[in-house]
Amino acid sequence: QVQLVESGGGLVQAGGSLRLSCAASGHTFSRYAMGWFRQAPGKEREFVSAISSLGFTINYAYSVKGRFTISRDNAKATVYLQMNSLRPEDTAVYYCAATQRERAPSLLSDYNSWGQGTQVTVSS
Secondary structure, X not given: OOOEEEEOOEEEEOOOOEEEEEEEOOOOHHHOEXXXXXXXXXXXXXXXXXXXXXXXXXXXXXXOOOOEEEEEEXXXXXXXXXXXXXXXXXXXXXXXXXXXXXXXXXXXXXXXXXOOOEEEEEEO
């Protein structure tokens, strides 16, 4: 397991953009596939996006495809989520997660390490 710390959340107007960052501890970041999940009050945590350990495989939830972009910088041990054209329904706590699986899984149960979450609020 690795320790993960998210940052970059905040309040943004609908149609605006925000970039989330997730910094990982240790020196084995390049061995982990990384994912972003989100959870709104009263809702289950849902998959947003994931990227494989080397960045060659990327998956997106249908609801964010074309608007969000996931990327990673293994030298900085950081994964990013660029969010454009934000909508009020994107409002949630966003979590960064890590898995030793090779590719970019979308199942919650495939991830073992989680960050503390960062709040994203999109106003109308």
